[in-house]
Amino acid sequence: MAATAPAWLEFLLWLLQGLQTGLLGLADALGLTRRLDGQPLWPLPWRFASEMLRVDFGVARRLALALAAAAVVALALLLALWRPLRRPALVVGALAAGIGAGFLGALLLQPSSRAAVLAEAAPTHFHRSPLSFDxxxxxxxxxxxxxxxxxxxxxxxxxxxxxxxxxxxxxxxxxxxxxxxxxxxxxxxxxxxxxxxxxxxxxxxxxxxxxxxxxxxxxxxxxxxxxxxxxxxxxxxxxxGRWVTPVPLPALDVDCGSGPALAERAGVRLRVVAGPDVPLPDPRLDTLLLLPPDADAGTDTAAADCVSRSAQAWKTFALIAGVAPEQLAGTQWIADRQGWLRALGRPPLAGWSDADMVCRSDAAPAPKAAAGEDGLGALIARMDAEPVRAIRGAYIH
Structure with a gap:
């Protein structure tokens, strides 16, 4: 789960990410950078150190002020080019340019601040895995x-x-x-x-x-x-006892019969069950049944919405659960509407509770269960109250 950060800092990091990806796209379009595996390489030796700005609020504030001053400079220069306001706009532009240069210079000329603002960049820093989490x-x-x-x-x-x-x-x-x-x-x-x-x-x-x-x-x-x-x-x-970083639902080979494919079930909570036993259907969840590699071909899967017989999927979920593949049967997971695995139930699972949520924020108290609400309802309420805000390399994904 992402640590809570002030709204202005989240906006600043979003802006920095947009500026850098925009620059990368422009350099790629103009043919100013090479490509690797179909993705453009970052052309500069440095980048904004967003991971440092997320923890150093003082430097982040100064950078925000410097960028605001730069925006004022740009606006003033545009005004200076507007003929009816040429003379006063030139004065405003000169003052704004001086202020902006002062802010940026003071920030970047100090070694401690510069180290918190800029970091050496790997050429593939902005690349995404072409394989995803498969x-x-x-x-x-x-x-x-x-x-x-x-x-x-x-x-x-x-x-x-x-x-x-x-x-x-x-x-x-x-x-x-x-x-x-x-x-x-x-x-x-x-x-x-x-x-x-x-x-x-x-x-x-x-x-x-x-x-x-x-x-x-x-x-x-x-x-x-x-x-x-x-x-x-x-x-x-x-x-x-929990995942310190968010874990997405792995991509896997599944058979959903005549129903919607797994990729078409976006926005639906998913219960993943390491079979062969399938729990009773629940209208709050779709069920994906994982079958072990040695499962009987005649295993009853009628109660499941989708079935995976992939040996690779069985091994992957065993790794995620921290158990050997032969110990996985009976384990269950619940994925939220955004596709993040949030809860884990070990066998024998008599019922769910909000304590089974292993992708959580310890800083946020669990919401009070509604009167008459069952354990699964309390778990779902907590999942909805604590949506995952995944931070990868200080950027929200």
Missing amino acids: STAVADGEPLYAAHCAACHGSDGRGEGPRAAGLPMWPPDLSRGLLWQKSDGELFWHVRHGTVTGRRPGSAGESALHGFADTLSDRDIWATLAYLQALAAGQSLLRT
Whole structure:
């Protein structure tokens, strides 16, 4: 869940994201930047450090004032070009330009402020994974992670692999939200080209993570990152009892019979059940039944709206739940109307309650249940009262 931030700061971050993506689109349209995997590369060596601005309100305020002054400058210059108001507008424009330059200069010339406003940018910082969070990609990433990453990061991603002690820097714990603090594209670039302690990747220095550009294809890297996202979710659940970052419903192969396809059920709450037993239908939820790879072909699925017999989906949901695949049967999840997994029920599940919500904000008190409301109703009420505002690399997704 995203931490609460003032409305003006949310607007500032939204504006900065729009300015940068707009600049990237313009550079791409003019042919001023190259492309990788069909996505344009960021052409500048720096970007706005939105992750720092989210926590340093003082610098964020000064940047907001500087941008406001720049907007005044632009307006004043437009007025200066308007013939009937040429002379007074020139005076206003000069004053506004001086104020704007003063604000920006004071902000960017101070090393501490500059470090909080600007950050070195990976060329793929604004890229999105072409594989998304897909169960096939997660399954493909599992052997890649085991072969190339587990020796240092550990099989559980907590940074305690057998080679960890011999590295220049101890590997980070990937289950504590680190993956969500970086953009998809930034993670991709670091895995592809490596990182260097205290320096920009590719420069001279001591390697903290060697690059895999010569070992893994771009698709392999994206698949490994998808696997890591599922692994981190399960490990976070085991350690804290909740997901420290939002977990989307993975894309998977399903059969919805004559009903709407899963992609057409947007805006509907979904109950995911690791079968083979299907609970009674509930009008508040659609039901997706996951069947294990060895399920009997004659399993009764009539009570389910959709069915998945995908071995990759079964493994992915086991990772997310933090259990071995053979222990998954009987586990249930509830996804909200936006497609985020919000609640988890372990077997044997006698009934739901709002305590089963594992994607939640601890800062927000649970709403009071209405008179006569059952446990599932209380859970749904809490889900609706605490919508996910996902922050990825300090940007709202």
